[in-house]
Amino acid sequence: xxxxxxxNAERWMTALEVGFLADPRHAREALHQAGFxxxxxxxxYLLDVGFSDxxxxxxxKQDIAKALSYAIACGFGHDCPDMARLAAVLSPYWKWxxxxxxxxxxxxxxxxxxxxxxxxxxxxxxxxxxxVTGHPRPRGCQPRPQEARS
Numbered sequence: 001x002x003x004x005x006x007x008n009a010e011r012w013m014t015a016l017e018v019g020f021l022a023d024p025r026h027a028r029e030a031l032h033q034a035g036f037x038x039x040x041x042x043x044x045y046l047l048d049v050g051f052s053d054x055x056x057x058x059x060x061k062q063d064i065a066k067a068l069s070y071a072i073a074c075g076f077g078h079d080c081p082d083m084a085r086l087a088a089v090l091s092p093y094w095k096w097x098x099x100x101x102x103x104x105x106x107x108x109x110x111x112x113x114x115x116x117x118x119x120x121x122x123x124x125x126x127x128x129x130x131x132v133t134g135h136p137r138p139r140g141c142q143p144r145p146q147e148a149r150s
Contacts, residue, residue, distance in 0.1 A: 003133075011140075027114050045071050
């Protein structure tokens with residue numbers, strides 16, 4: 001189950017790294033995608049350290065900040081203040097998806113994040129999950145440049 005979640009994160013990460021989500025006009029869509037990728041990656045880690053999938057579904061849900069806090073408390077070792085700030089903006093990530101915000105005051109705040117700042121933070125987190133879980137990258141997902149050199 002952990003490897004499945006990690007592979008899901010890697011495969012969906014490609015939408016953040018290429019395609020229309022790189023356009024700053026698509027910040028909401030990029031935030032939704034980042035939320036999904038981050039949730040899958042962090043749940044993969046939490047599964048590896050002993051949290052059940054049912055527990056994750058019941059207690060974490062789409063709260064990226066909570067998932068990151070649990071992961072860090074369990075030794076994840078990813079101390080990145082910008083990722084913590086992004087996790088707070090993403091939580092819960094459903095708000096960036098298909099929910100229509102009719103009035104400006106109803107719209108969630110992006111915290112200044114745009115695709116160009118979201119993508120490297122989420123990539124670093126997914127790479128960290130890869131490093132600590134030891135799961136192989138899914139077929140078709142290229143290793144990051146630092147891996148290719150090793």
